[in-house]
Each structure stands twice: as C-alpha cells, then as structure tokens.
Amino acid sequence: MAFRNQTQLAKVALIDINGGTTPTPSGNPMPTMIVNSNNNTIQGLRIRGGKYSNLFFQNNASNNLVRCNIINNSINFNGVILFSNNNNNTIQENYIFFNSGAGVRIFSGTGNKIRNNSIAYNSSSGILIDANINDNNDSDTGPNNKQNFPVIVSAGLNEITGTFQGASNVTLTLDFYSNTAADPSGFGEGETPLGSTTITTGGSGSASFTFNGTFVAGTFISATATDADNNTSQFSNVMAVTSPCPPALSLVSPADYINGATVIRQATASITAKNKITGNANVTYRAANFILLAPETGGNAGFVVNNGAVFPTQLIGCQ
C-alpha cells in the first residue's frame, strides 16, 4: 500500500484541510473537522493537523459514511474519534496514518463499521476500544459492544489460521490485513487489506478459521471481527508470516548427494549447488533470486548431474 511517508502523502490531489492551527476564541485546541449531524458522506478529503483529533464525531452523529479520505498526522489525539453516542457510522477505504493517538477510537456508540481501510503508523492502537477484552460470551457492553476480536494462531505463506471466542451461534465477518511492521503493542494495525471470510460460532461461542491466500514472509498479519450489527472489533494480535524455507541454501557433496530420489530443495532467495545428482533422481531446485550451479574446480567437488537424473530449476521462490 502506498503513502508510507510524508512526501507520498503530499502528492495526492485532494481538498486538504489542515486544522488545528486556529484555536477557539477561548484558546482551546480544535479538531480539524467536527461531525455533529446524521446521514453525511465525508469523502475525498485530506484531514490532518488536528490539535484535538482530526475527525471528531459528537452530538449523537450517526449513520454517516466516511470513505476514501486521508486522515493523517493529528497533532494531539486520534485520527478519528467517535466521542458521544455515535451509532451506525461506516468508516471504509480511508488511509489513516501517522496520528499521535489511535487511528480510530470508539469512545461511545455501537454499530460502527470499520472495514477495508489502511490504518498504520499511528502512535496508539489502529482501532482503540477502551478496556476491550475477549470475555467468554462477549456479554460486555460499551463502545461497539466491546466486540471480541479474533486470535491469530499461525501465519504461513498460503494459510492463516486462528480461533474466535464470543457470543454463541452468531456469524461474523473477519477482515485480514498485512503490515510492514508489528505494532509495538503486540496488537496489529491494518496497513493493507487482504480480504475477508465469515465464521459462525457454535453453542459454546467458539469457532476456528482458516484464510488462504499468498502472504509474504516477514510481514505481519492482523484481523478484525465485525458482527451482523456492524460492530467492528479492535485489531487482533499480530503474527509474523513465516516461511518453511531458509533464505539461502548451500548444497555440497557428500552431505547433499542425491541418488535415485524424487526431492525438492528450496530457499526463499538463493541456492548454491555443489552436490551430485545421479541414478535417475528427479530433483527440483526452487529459489527467488538465483540458482548457482558451481562446477568442480581444481579437484574440488562441484555440481554434477548424470545417469538419467531429471533436474528442473524454478525461479519462483519457496512454495
């Protein structure tokens, strides 16, 4: 996802509202934009520089749509805050970056859907719901009903798995995100949306999930849960995507001599081969950057393939 620094942000042609520079007559700091009525669409704006958050919902403001904005660099507090009984608002497809507090803070109100945004590099949580815990049946109440969040258990190159515990017999939508860096809190933000899946809990309120795709080793996965009433949770724990392959592989004889076997040797970056393949073996080497076949030199053992061996090489990285 783009917009990883200020220079990139500044190139975007939008209506730029740089708030916070003008205090109230009494000298109090101001949010950049205040939403205090219902059924508005806020779209295509750059909203930044707020000394009391950037986009500030108050006075029961509900049923508003906030989409396709850049909401960045609040000087104090949050990118977006739903402050006073703000219900059924939708926040989607925004870039919410570099704010001094949370990306989105839900302080009061329910049914607020926060999906498919790029939320990253905020000083506090990506989505902050105070005192949010995964209580066993999710019977706690408060902002967005303190919706329970998913727990990611594993993240591989093609599969993310996890568990969910909450209300019984309900269907929820899980949204997955990748992140360049893990949030220091251990709970994710959501830099790049990856897609969604749905789960239905059983009588005990538990469910497990699997989400398949192509994920990059070294990135960090997070997820949110949104219930049927559009209460979105905070972000889950972050989980690093791990690869079953080493970055580089060095093959030598006799340790890596392959005789008559069908095998795959793979590395995420490179393979250097000085081993022998023989006896009708079927050997595949896979790496992303290069596969170097180093021949025998000066009487030292090097790469040899003979006696009917089949030997494909694939520059496709680790699969």
Ligand SMILES: [Ca+2]
């Ligand atoms: Ca709850």
Ligand SMILES: [Ca+2]
């Ligand atoms: Ca809860």
